[in-house]
Amino acid sequence: MTVDNRSAGNGNSSARGALIAFFIGVTVITAGAGVIEKRQEAIRAAELDGRCFLAQARGLARASVLAGYDELGIKRLSALLEKVKKTSPGILSINVISETKDDPLPFRRRERFIASTDSSRTGVPLDPRSYSDKRLHDERTKVVFGLKRGRHQPGPALMKEYDEPGIGKTIEVVVARKDAAGHVFTVHVKATPVLHTRPVPFMPLAAAVVFGMAIFTAFAWAAPRARGVSAFILIAAVAMGAWYAVLNDYFASAGKMEARASIRMESTAQSIIFTLPGSNRYLQGLAEDMSTGLDGRLDPHLNISPFNGVLKVNVEPENRREIGNSQAVILLPLLLLALLIYAWGATGRAGRAFSALAKHSAAYAYTAPAGLGMLMLVLAPFAFGIGLSFFRHSGGTFSFVGITNFRDILLSENRPITNPLSFYFTLLVTILWTAANVVLHVSIGLALALILKSPFLRMKAVYRVLLILPWAIPNYVTALIWKGMFNQQFGAINALLASLGLTGPDGVAWFSSFATAFTANLVTNTWLGFPFMMVVSLGALQSIPSELYEAAKVDGAGRWRRFRSITLPLLKPALFPAVILGSIWTFNQFNIIYLVSGGEPSGATDILITEAYRWAFERGDRYGYAAAYSSVIFVILLAYTLVTSRLTRATQSSMQKT
Amino acid sequence: MAGSGRGIGKKFVTHLFLVAFTVATLYPVMWVVKLSLTGTQGFTLSLNPIPEEPTLDNFKDLLTKQDRNGKSLFLRWTINSTLVAGTTTLLGVLLACTAAYAFSRFRFPGREKGLMAFLVTQMFPGTLMMIPLYVIMDRLGLLNRLLGLALVYSTTAIPFCVWMLKGYFDTIPRELEDAARIDGASTFRIFWTIMLPLAKPAIAVTALFSFMTAWNEFILAATFMSKEEMYTLPVAIQSYVSAYHTEWGHFAAGSILVSIPVVVLFFALQKNLVSGLTAGSVKG
Numbered sequence: 001m002t003v004d005n006r007s008a009g010n011g012n013s014s015a016r017g018a019l020i021a022f023f024i025g026v027t028v029i030t031a032g033a034g035v036i037e038k039r040q041e042a043i044r045a046a047e048l049d050g051r052c053f054l055a056q057a058r059g060l061a062r063a064s065v066l067a068g069y070d071e072l073g074i075k076r077l078s079a080l081l082e083k084v085k086k087t088s089p090g091i092l093s094i095n096v097i098s099e100t101k102d103d104p105l106p107f108r109r110r111e112r113f114i115a116s117t118d119s120s121r122t123g124v125p126l127d128p129r130s131y132s133d134k135r136l137h138d139e140r141t142k143v144v145f146g147l148k149r150g151r152h153q154p155g156p157a158l159m160k161e162y163d164e165p166g167i168g169k170t171i172e173v174v175v176a177r178k179d180a181a182g183h184v185f186t187v188h189v190k191a192t193p194v195l196h197t198r199p200v201p202f203m204p205l206a207a208a209v210v211f212g213m214a215i216f217t218a219f220a221w222a223a224p225r226a227r228g229v230s231a232f233i234l235i236a237a238v239a240m241g242a243w244y245a246v247l248n249d250y251f252a253s254a255g256k257m258e259a260r261a262s263i264r265m266e267s268t269a270q271s272i273i274f275t276l277p278g279s280n281r282y283l284q285g286l287a288e289d290m291s292t293g294l295d296g297r298l299d300p301h302l303n304i305s306p307f308n309g310v311l312k313v314n315v316e317p318e319n320r321r322e323i324g325n326s327q328a329v330i331l332l333p334l335l336l337l338a339l340l341i342y343a344w345g346a347t348g349r350a351g352r353a354f355s356a357l358a359k360h361s362a363a364y365a366y367t368a369p370a371g372l373g374m375l376m377l378v379l380a381p382f383a384f385g386i387g388l389s390f391f392r393h394s395g396g397t398f399s400f401v402g403i404t405n406f407r408d409i410l411l412s413e414n415r416p417i418t419n420p421l422s423f424y425f426t427l428l429v430t431i432l433w434t435a436a437n438v439v440l441h442v443s444i445g446l447a448l449a450l451i452l453k454s455p456f457l458r459m460k461a462v463y464r465v466l467l468i469l470p471w472a473i474p475n476y477v478t479a480l481i482w483k484g485m486f487n488q489q490f491g492a493i494n495a496l497l498a499s500l501g502l503t504g505p506d507g508v509a510w511f512s513s514f515a516t517a518f519t520a521n522l523v524t525n526t527w528l529g530f531p532f533m534m535v536v537s538l539g540a541l542q543s544i545p546s547e548l549y550e551a552a553k554v555d556g557a558g559r560w561r562r563f564r565s566i567t568l569p570l571l572k573p574a575l576f577p578a579v580i581l582g583s584i585w586t587f588n589q590f591n592i593i594y595l596v597s598g599g600e601p602s603g604a605t606d607i608l609i610t611e612a613y614r615w616a617f618e619r620g621d622r623y624g625y626a627a628a629y630s631s632v633i634f635v636i637l638l639a640y641t642l643v644t645s646r647l648t649r650a651t652q653s654s655m656q657k658t
Numbered sequence: 659m660a661g662s663g664r665g666i667g668k669k670f671v672t673h674l675f676l677v678a679f680t681v682a683t684l685y686p687v688m689w690v691v692k693l694s695l696t697g698t699q700g701f702t703l704s705l706n707p708i709p710e711e712p713t714l715d716n717f718k719d720l721l722t723k724q725d726r727n728g729k730s731l732f733l734r735w736t737i738n739s740t741l742v743a744g745t746t747t748l749l750g751v752l753l754a755c756t757a758a759y760a761f762s763r764f765r766f767p768g769r770e771k772g773l774m775a776f777l778v779t780q781m782f783p784g785t786l787m788m789i790p791l792y793v794i795m796d797r798l799g800l801l802n803r804l805l806g807l808a809l810v811y812s813t814t815a816i817p818f819c820v821w822m823l824k825g826y827f828d829t830i831p832r833e834l835e836d837a838a839r840i841d842g843a844s845t846f847r848i849f850w851t852i853m854l855p856l857a858k859p860a861i862a863v864t865a866l867f868s869f870m871t872a873w874n875e876f877i878l879a880a881t882f883m884s885k886e887e888m889y890t891l892p893v894a895i896q897s898y899v900s901a902y903h904t905e906w907g908h909f910a911a912g913s914i915l916v917s918i919p920v921v922v923l924f925f926a927l928q929k930n931l932v933s934g935l936t937a938g939s940v941k942g
Contacts, residue, residue, distance in 0.1 A: 356767040362845055366760035367772060370753040370816050377813040378779050381790035388789070448679070451672060465925055466680050469687060472924040474874035474892060477913040480899055481686050484906070492689060527683065539932040581818075584780055590877075612785045623789060630786035637781035 022213050389628035405628035420603040423632075430587060430607040433521070437586045438579060440526045445533025446575075450567075452534075453541045464538070471531040479595035482524040486510040486596070511600040518597075518605050525592045533578065540574035541567070580644050584637055608633045693910035716911035731886070731894075738804060739891040739916075743872040745808035750815045750868030751861060757816070758823035759849050763835070773824070776817040788881060795882055802888050807879060811872040819864040826860035827853065859930035866927050870920055891916045 357364060392401045412422040419425060448467060452460045470478065485492045487510075494507030511517045544567065552562045588609045593599065599606035599614070606614070612633065616626030695712040723731045760766075761773055791810065792801075800806025834856075835848050843851075854861065876892040883889055889897075895912035898905045924931070 360764060360766035363760045363764035363766040363769075366756040366764075366849075370757035370820065371772070373753060373809070373813045374776070374779065374816060377791065377794070377810055378782065378787075379775075381787045381794060382779075382782050384790035384793070385786035451676065454672075457669075457672065463676050463680060465928060467683055468924060468928060468931070469921065470683060472870075472921045473687070473917050474876075474913070474920075476874075476876050476892065476896065477690070477917065478686070480909070481690055481913075485686060485689065492685070527686070535931055542932065577821075581780065588781075588783055590784060609783050609785060612783060616785055616789070627786055627789075630783040633783045634781055634786070638778065641777070641781065 026210060026213070385627050386631055388624055389631045391624040391627075393623040401624070405625050406632070408625070409628055409632060420599075420606065423629075425604075426606060426608055426611050427636075429518075429605065433518070433589075433593075433607055434583050434586045436522055437525050437529060437589075438583045440522070441529040441533045441582060441586075442575065442579060444526065444530040445535075446537045446571075448530070448534045449537035449541055450563075453538060467534060468531040470527050471535075475528055475591050476595060478528055479524060479592050482520070482527070483596045486520045511597055513601060514604045517600050521592055521597050521605060524596050525586065525589060528592070529582065529586070533582065536574065536578040537571065540571050543574070544570045576644075576647075580641060584641070587637060587640075588633070608636075690910045690913055693906050694914050696907060716907040717915070720908060720911050720915070734887055735889050735891050735894045738888060739873060742804050742808050742811065742890055743869050745805070746811040746815065746872035747865050747868040749808065749812040750819060750871075751865050753812065754816050754819035754823055754864055754868075755854065755857075755861065756849075758820045758827055759853060761820065761824045762827035763832075773821075776820050779817050784877070788878070791878070792881060801882055802885050804888070807882055807890070808872065810878060810882075811875060812868065815868045815871040819867060822867075823857065823860050823864055826857050830856050859933045862927050862930040866923055866931070869923065873916070873920055 389405055390400060390402060392399050392405070409423050412419075412424060415422040417424050451457070452464055454460075484490070486494075488494060488507050491507075491510075493510070494503065497503045498507060508516060510520045548566050548570075549562055552566060557565065587607075589607070590609050590613065593605065593607050593610045594613070597605045599610060603611075603614075608629070612626045612629035615622045615629055694716050695714070696716075721730070721732050761769060795801050795806050795810070798806070800809070830853065834852055838848050838852055874892060875890075876896060879890045880893045880896070883893060891912070895909060895916060898909040898912060
């Protein structure tokens with residue numbers, strides 16, 4: 001339709017576009033409303049089924065064994081252990097109990113520490129900052145081996161669902177465990193869901209959007225030139241609708257679920273987790289710690305009975321599940337999409353796009369398959385990820401928090417810049433990492449290419465073939481091998497240094513200081529990356545006509561002069577894209593950092609991308625925070641590329657002039 | 659540069675430097691070989707990269723590893739990897755060639771933006787994509803399926819391939835096509851019978867990169883493939899050096915087996931690598 005009216009006046013066609021877009025927008029919203037309605041029903045059904053609640057009950061069971069799920073848990077645990085040691089001098093030993101979290105997502109499967117330390121290390125505080133704390137790692141390994149040899153038995157969680165008369169659907173979870181001495185202890189969790197649901201107020205928001213669009217369309221029709229005014233009205237209407245919805249806390253209180261649960265822990269021995277003379281004071285501390293340790297998840301009122309082999313903790317949590325928020329995840333992008341489509345049509349761009357589509361159909365047909373694939377599997381996840389950065393994830397529930405994540409990142413949660421967890425510290429390390437790598441890659445690659453291009457050099461094909469070998473080897477293999485080579489005891493690097501007499505027999509502990517760990521990463525990545533630059537430089541050098549050199553030679557230009565005035569300027573256009581791409585790859589080089597230094601010491605050598613990964617999968621499943629972190633990485637890279645591509649264009653145009 | 663007799667000393671120095679550098683480069687590789695040929699699973703290695711008592715036990719262990727039903731697991735993993743890498747290569751080359759051709763030869767609205775968008779996707783941090791991708795794959799029923807992995811890999815390989823191929827197509831003179839068009843050839847015919855054969859070196863490199871992306875990738879494969887019989891080789895090999903136990907010998911043997919196809923391909927295509935990779939970027 002728009003295609004036929006290509007010749008129509010500009011204002012007229014844009015009004016028509018606005019009308020079409022209006023209908024499309026309304027259709028999208030209506031369809032979205034249907035989807036949401038259906039989903040809401042499904043959620044309600046599932047919840048009444050008790051399935052959603054099951055996860056919570058399981059969570060409670062785990063939490064009740066003194067949660068050490070994430071580094072925060074470990075931190076609290078270590079603080080607690082210190083306290084216990086001070087108040088109870090008779091402490092004998094503290095065992096590590098670990099359990100494996102089973103999850104369909106393999107990267108989320110992991111063990112959890114319930115308690116840690118051993119008596120020989122009394123007085124040595126655990127380092128709570130690092131998940132990969134060496135000692136914790138050793139403890140864990142010990143336990144895992146113990147489990148394997150059958151010394152510890154990770155008892156299966158038994159679960160029962162039944163209707164309790166007068167109360168409703170009830171879930172009982174029993175987790176049984178056996179410790180090293182053969183004492184069995186069990187954790188019972190009994191929980192009853194209480195569900196209040198209120199439908200999500202989709203209608204007011206949708207109405208606001210539709211209303212805004214209608215006004216805009218009317219304006220576009222009546223006064224095609226006053227687009228600015230009508231756009232303002234549209235935005236104002238939508239903003240008011242959204243404000244109304246948010247202000248009324250609709251999203252937050254749309255569905256509320258309370259859980260009443262009681263937790264009981266029993267043991268056949270005096271030692272449940274801690275082998276220590278019964279101390280009620282300690283138990284009080286334990287209870288306090290549990291209540292602080294479970295913040296956000298539970299609001300417990302703890303009653304503790306005297307310790308005589310049975311530790312009873314009754315928790316009366318008011319655990320809210322905000323159903324509305326999970327729908328906001330769908331709702332907000334949908335409304336945004338509708339608005340975008342609308343704006344697209346209303347500004348007359350859609351009409352132009354349709355006619356372009358018809359005119360250049362061949363070009364679009366050729367690009368469509370690749371474009372479609374990218375849209376589905378690259379752009380859609382990306383958009384989803386950006387959306388995720390405005391949410392907070394906790395125990396399977398996402399709640400909308402606006403820009404809180406970004407604020408926390410940019411203010412580094414008040415950490416000083418010298419703290420490796422500070423965003424700015426990591427940013428500086430990342431910049432240093434990228435710059436050092438790119439400089440080394442380019443200079444080594446270029447130097448080798450200059451040597452190898454010499455026409456009189458024999459066996460250059462052999463050298464070339466052998467020198468690109470590092471590129472061909474999978475980089476995770478490279479990373480692990482180099483990690484081994486940097487091993488303090490067995491590594492080849494220390495052996496080499498010792499045989500050269502540079503270090504003593506103890507060798508260098510490569511991963512215990514920032515400078516050496518960073519060097520180890522750098523060496524690995526340089527080994528990995530120079531072949532690419534060498535090949536690019538070789539190709540670029542081949543394309544420089546040799547007559548230029550001949551002429552320069554005749555003019556009496558020296559070797560350095562020829563390099564400065566012929567080689568470098570002619571190489572620039574070929575090297576620039578490679579350098580940009582190389583720096584982006586290095587900036588996001590996950591495998592090397594993660595596998596070689598693993599962020600040691602204490603996360604100091606982590607770069608932004610590994611830090612984001614740790615926030616997502618190693619520090620309490622903070623998916624939203626990690627997504628925000630990744631978004632910041634993306635913005636930094638985008639800014640970098642925009643600046644450098646402007647530079648490239650400038651050099652290229654100056655090249656063409658000469 | 660130094661062809662005369664005066665240059666012999668200089669030549670010697672050049673060769674000395676190159677040999678030293680090559681040995682340094684190959685040293686870690688030799689180490690892997692030594693690990694794989696040493697019977698133990700430990701990491702006690704000295705400076706000497708030559709294995710003292712070579713044995714093929716590690717390779718034997720790997721190749722004869724069986725699942726509960728007595729089927730060879732290693733064979734299964736190899737088939738998985740081959741299928742995924744093969745499909746990725748086919749899909750990646752096909753999609754990248756058509757798109758690059760359009761970007762090189764047609765002038766259409768959105769061309770610049772499309773090219774820019776392809777470049778921008780290179781900046782998406784992988785951690786941001788992992789969870790959404792998992793959800794999407796789950797919805798499409800592609801988890802634990804080789805096709806799903808191949809689709810993801812080919813889309814991740816596309817941007818780089820498109821840029822490379824587009825650059826190469828740009829260097830092919832337009833006169834050839836114009837002549838064919840006058841003779842009445844269709845756009846597709848020109849693309850198929852003229853452009854593709856002329857762009858062979860670049861296509862070979864594209865294929866190599868697509869293949870490598872799929873063959874070497876680890877994190878996504880570990881995320882999407884939870885069943886042992888659906889593992890690809892990198893995931894399988896990685897499992898030999900997990901947090902609980904490390905079998906360096908098996909790991910090294912596996913690494914070598916995984917690397918061989920890529921290395922062979924690299925060497926077979928290395929001539930094209932230089933021309934294919936840079937012909938485009940020289941022109942920008």
